[in-house]
Each structure stands twice: as structure tokens, then as C-alpha cells.
Amino acid sequence: MRRHTKVVSVGSVMIGSPHPISIQSMTTAQTKDIKNTIEQIQRLEKVGCDLVRLAIRDEEDARAVERIKKSVSIPLIGDIHYDYRLALKVMDYGIDKIRINPGNIGSFDRTEKIIKKAADRQIPIRIGVNSGSINKEILRKYRGVNARAMVASALEYIDFFERHGFKDIVVSMKASSVPLTIESYRLICEKVDYPMHIGITEAGTFFKGSIWSAVGIGALLSMGIGDTLRVSLTDDPLNEVKVAKEILKSLELRDGGVTIVSCPTCGRCTVNLIEIANEVEKRVKDIKAPLKVAIMGCSVNGPGEAKEADIGIASGNKMGVLFKKGTIIKKVPEDKIIDELVKEIQSMAGNGG
Ligand code: SF4
Structure with a gap:
């Protein structure tokens, strides 16, 4: 069961239970490249991204937020490192949330300035603790980078924010080690009830990063931890959102779209099932209706699975038997399986699934 957390509002998106777990990604265009940033955000929105983060590296990036906001509808998060003045600046241009790692902002009085302005503007802040930027004292006390050191670091910052009366906080505890990430979140969740932004940082390329993210994020979600997430991939951000959606769908935490169940x-x-499954998946990727489609290679398990799905196919003798809500509707030759199945899926989706 999802753990209870406070709710923080980021523009139109609420983060925290009982609101849906939101998906984030980050643009790769320079933020000052307004045209490309807008285009990228619009593409991210289209595939299901709920919130997007932008790197704010200088004043020009901060100013660009004002124009970007006019052309997109999902909330924008400003990612600030090192220079607290950029955090102050970007709040003047309509940013919906700030992400800082207080560990690299410098002295606490700089963080205090950010907190005060964010409180005035009612802009939430994500405190992003990273295994690579824990302060030396904590590292000494806890003998290096480990979950207890990560938690001590996060609690130090949270305590500082709370002492300034600021509770509009989202917390993240990211590391590139999956066990360290899981343990750090588990421990911090015993101490605070702020909403958690979860993910495995620097997870890697598409293949490896998707798997590591699925394992780490999946483990946390199964423990009820996680209110918003990002899959960090060395790849197109659109793929981050697609992978995030599949992780949530696999745990039945989000529905929508076609879910394909296909046998190995x-x-x-006797048919080229790999090609059929991949091609069908590609052709129905934009359908929003929640439909379960079974694509099975033979009549052993095929008809059973196909019958449980909204629609499905079980192949045999170079033919495909099409099932709809448990009833055989037709038999089609192998070269027509893809077209016929896609046609039926589209027709069901058009009829509201
Ligand atoms: S037995 Fe049939 S359904 Fe199962 S993996 Fe083999 S082809 Fe697919």
C-alpha cells in the first residue's frame, strides 16, 4: 500500500498521496534555446510526461522560462546547481518548482535566501540529496557513503528548511547504486512524511538503465514509496517517460494505453511472432484506451491467454485465430494477422475499449 505523504502542489500537478504518481523527465536542449526546448517539452507531454525539469545554468536560461511557459501546459521545474542567485532569478519568471542540492549551493545563508523567496511565491523545493555530495563531517561520522550518511544529510537539510517554516518540500535520495538507493529511501521514509521523488541516478544507456531503473523504482514502489519519479537514461528523454509508464503499469499503478501480453x-x-508483436506494439502506441491484447504463438497456452484479454490472437498452422472478449471472431492467414489485429484494436479503442 502506498505510504501516506504530505501533498505539494507543483503548478497543476499534485505530488503526494493520494494523487497519482507523476512522471518527470528533463529536457536536453539548452533552456535558452527556447524553440527546441518548447518542442521537446511538447513531445514529452504527448507521451505522458507530467512534469518537466529544465537546466538553469545562467540568467538567459532563467529568463527563457517565461516564454517557454506560454507554449506548454505541464509544470516546469528549475534545476539549479552551485549558484543560488539563479534559483532566486528563475522564481521571477514563473517556475513551478525548484530542485536544488543544498550540498552544492554553498553556505546555509544562501539556501536561506532561496527558502524565503520560495515561501513568498509558494514555490515548492525538491531537496535532492546525492550520494556524491554528502558533506565531509557526515561522511566521517558514518564512515563513508552509505544509506545512513545519505539520510543524515537529507535530515540536516530538512531540519534547516523546517526551522525556517518551509514545508513545501519534495525529497530525493539518489545514487547510482540500486541497493544504496533503496535502503536510503526506506530509512528516510521512517523519519519524514514528505513526498518522495524516486529514481536511480545515472542509470545508464537505454537497455541497462531501463532494467536498473525498473528494479530500483519497482522495489521502492512495491514498498509503497514514491510519489513522483524519473527514469534517468543516457538516451532520448521520450524513452525515459515510456519506460516510467511501463514501470507504473506493471505494478498496476497507472493504466491507459494498450498493454500487450505476448508469449516468448x-x-x-509457426508464425513470426516476434515481428508480429513488435509491429502491433508500434502501430498501437498512441492509443490511449486501456486495452489488454494477447499475442500468442500456439494453441497450447494461446487461446487461454487470448480469451482473458480484450482482444487477442493465437496462432497455429500459419494462421491466426482472433479472439475478442473470449469469443473467436475470425481466422486470418499469417500475412494478415498484423493488419487484422490492429484494425480490431483500433475499432475497440474507438468504441471506448
Ligand atoms: S507453448 Fe505456445 S504459447 Fe507457449 S511459448 Fe510456445 S508458442 Fe508460445
Whole structure:
């Protein structure tokens, strides 16, 4: 069960239970490149991104936020490192949330200035603790980088924010080690009830990063931890959102879109099921209706699975048997399976699934 957390509002998106777990990504265009940043955000929105983070590296980036906001509808988060003045600046241009790592902002009086302005403007702040930027004292006390050191670092910052009366906080405890990330979140969640932004930082390229993210984020979500998430990939940010959506769908924490159940194939399969499953998946990717589609290679498990789905196909003898809500609707030759299945999926989606 999802753990209870405070609710923080980021523009139109609420983060915290009981609100849906939101998906974030980050633009790769320079923020001052307004045209490309807007285009990228619009593409991210289209694939299901709920919030987007922008790197604010200088004043020009901060100013660009004002114009970007006019062309997109999802909330914008300003990612600030080192220079507290940029955090102050970007709040003048309509940013919906700030992400800082107080560990690299410098002295506490600089963080205090950010807190005061954010409180005035009612802009929430994510305190992003990173395994690479824990202060030396804490590292000495806890003998290096470990979950207890991460938690001590986060609590030190949270305590500082709270002493300034600021509670509009989202917390993240990211590391590139999956076990360290899981343990750090588990421990911090025993101490505070702020909403958690979860993810595995620097998870890697598409293949490795997707798997590591799925394991880490999946483990946390299964423990009820996580109110917003980012899958960090060395890849197109659109893929971050797609992977994030699949992680949430796999745990039945989000629905929408076509879910394909397909068998791994074996010596019993007489059609090119890999091609069929991939091609069908590609052609139906933009359908929003929540439909379960089974694509099975033979009549052993095929009809059973296909019958449980909204629509499905079980192949055999170079043919495909099409099932809809448990009833056989037709038999089609192998070369027509993809077209016929996609046609039926589109028709069901058009009829509200
Ligand atoms: S459904 Fe049939 S073809 Fe697919 S893995 Fe199972 S036995 Fe093999």
C-alpha cells in the first residue's frame, strides 16, 4: 500500500498521496534555446510526461522560462546547481518548482535566501540529496557513503528548511547504486512524511538503465514509496517517460494505453511472432484506451491467454485465430494477422475499449 505523504502542489500537478504518481523527465536542449526546448517539452507531454525539469545554468536560461511557459501546459521545474542567485532569478519568471542540492549551493545563508523567496511565491523545493555530495563531517561520522550518511544529510537539510517554516518540500535520495538507493529511501521514509521523488541516478544507456531503473523504482514502489519519479537514461528523454509508464503499469499503478501480453515463443510457434508483436506494439502506441491484447504463438497456452484479454490472437498452422472478449471472431492467414489485429484494436479503442 502506498505510504501516506504530505501533498505539494507543483503548478497543476499534485505530488503526494493520494494523487497519482507523476512522471518527470528533463529536457536536453539548452533552456535558452527556447524553440527546441518548447518542442521537446511538447513531445514529452504527448507521451505522458507530467512534469518537466529544465537546466538553469545562467540568467538567459532563467529568463527563457517565461516564454517557454506560454507554449506548454505541464509544470516546469528549475534545476539549479552551485549558484543560488539563479534559483532566486528563475522564481521571477514563473517556475513551478525548484530542485536544488543544498550540498552544492554553498553556505546555509544562501539556501536561506532561496527558502524565503520560495515561501513568498509558494514555490515548492525538491531537496535532492546525492550520494556524491554528502558533506565531509557526515561522511566521517558514518564512515563513508552509505544509506545512513545519505539520510543524515537529507535530515540536516530538512531540519534547516523546517526551522525556517518551509514545508513545501519534495525529497530525493539518489545514487547510482540500486541497493544504496533503496535502503536510503526506506530509512528516510521512517523519519519524514514528505513526498518522495524516486529514481536511480545515472542509470545508464537505454537497455541497462531501463532494467536498473525498473528494479530500483519497482522495489521502492512495491514498498509503497514514491510519489513522483524519473527514469534517468543516457538516451532520448521520450524513452525515459515510456519506460516510467511501463514501470507504473506493471505494478498496476497507472493504466491507459494498450498493454500487450505476448508469449516468448518456442518450437511450437509457426508464425513470426516476434515481428508480429513488435509491429502491433508500434502501430498501437498512441492509443490511449486501456486495452489488454494477447499475442500468442500456439494453441497450447494461446487461446487461454487470448480469451482473458480484450482482444487477442493465437496462432497455429500459419494462421491466426482472433479472439475478442473470449469469443473467436475470425481466422486470418499469417500475412494478415498484423493488419487484422490492429484494425480490431483500433475499432475497440474507438468504441471506448
Ligand atoms: S504459447 Fe505456445 S508458442 Fe508460445 S511459448 Fe507457449 S507453448 Fe510456445
